[in-house]
């Protein structure tokens with residue numbers, strides 16, 4: 488087990504400058520994590536792999552586009568991939584270049600993964616994944632403009648910037664059958680440097696403040712999931728229970744303003760750090776001093792910042808309040824996916 492070096496993060500607490508999603512104490516997964524998950528218990532055994540080979544039946548079912556049809560394994564692991572900024576000159580801890588993001592999409596597609604949301608995972612709803620193929624969850628944290636930008640035409644018409652994360656996703660879907668608009672966006676609605684529903688100032692990739700709700704609504708309408716990530720990326724262990732609940736509840740309220748009635752089911756811990764009172768990550772309430780109204784939240788899932796491929800909802804040890812993820816850093820995703828195949832610990836529908 489390795490611990491990653493301490494990350495130099497500049498956090499301007501009250502204004503919430505977002506520099507990072509992970510904690511310096513969050514441990515990284517290594518292949519021993521995968522090996523630990525290699526031996527499902529007896530309940531899992533019935534559903535476990537039966538030994539067929541990859542590519543044995545290229546015309547089977549809905550998986551003919553890649554030729555991969557793997558043996559069913561409902562207790563295998565599900566990769567939940569964690570992205571921050573899509574763009575930049577080179578890959579970093581919190582940036583994935585456009586080229587690398589495109590390569591990631593191609594890689595998971597070729598390996599026979601198809602996207603779902605965390606909510607679908609919770610509901611054991613794998614209807615978007617053909618038999619013999621595997622679910623993958625793309626999670627985009629921090630609501631940066633690089634993830635979802637508009638370009639405004641001379642007629643005022645807005646189109647999705649093809650070089651933003653969502654533009655790349657849409658282009659990819661056009662040329663890759665079965666690639667749907669499924670993924671989870673863990674949003675901030677009041678952080679600095681444009682981390683406010685994908686940009687709140689022309690200073691940040693030309694994004695206008697009045698476009699924010701439209702983007703969030705569009706995502707929900709398309710089938711993407713909206714997830715709470717606090718108002719400004721608060722380090723939740725540093726604050727009182729009251730502030731923790733305010734940070735979380737006000738993010739839900741902002742999402743509700745963009746998409747009235749939307750039920751937020753998932754939250755991602757900023758930096759992967761738990762509040763002192765752990766349960767407040769998924770359940771709590773905040774009373775607005777102005778209106779005296781109380782706003783309660785109750786999530787089904789909490790996302791960790793690291794920890795390797797997530798347990799299946801069919802795994803008896805699945806804990807929806809601690810869903811692990813794989814950060815898009817270097818070759819980590821490919822390495823983890825290689826290990827899932829090598830150890831036959833991959834979820835297959």
Ligand SMILES: [Zn+2]
Nearest residue numbers: 507508628629
């Ligand atoms: Zn974050």
